Amino acid sequence: MKIKIYTSPGCSYCAHLKTLLKRANLEWTEYVVGQDIPVDQFMAEYPQVKGAPFTVIDGRQYQTVADVAVMLLKEGLVTAPKRD
Numbered sequence: 001m002k003i004k005i006y007t008s009p010g011c012s013y014c015a016h017l018k019t020l021l022k023r024a025n026l027e028w029t030e031y032v033v034g035q036d037i038p039v040d041q042f043m044a045e046y047p048q049v050k051g052a053p054f055t056v057i058d059g060r061q062y063q064t065v066a067d068v069a070v071m072l073l074k075e076g077l078v079t080a081p082k083r084d
Contacts, residue, residue: 001058003028006042008052009035017053017065024077 003021005028007014021028031037033052046054046061055062062068072078 001026003058004031004056005029006031006033006037006046006049006052006054006056008033011052013065014053017055017068020065020069020072020078024072026077 003026005014005017005021007017007030009032018028018030031042033039033042043049050063053065055068057068057071062071069078073080
């Protein structure tokens, strides 16, 4: 899988996304918007994005951590946490 994640500094959802990808034993390239990629360039490439994190996996776009989690569950790359 080719994974690109776009994050912002101090974003707790971005940290959750990276934890999720680690659980799935996946590697990714991270771009911090405003540091690694200018904000205007990011917005020109992805005008529909509402916030961080934003993920692109094999060309498919995911707006939220939950969207990525659902895909990873369906692919069998992670399992749902056990509830007490």
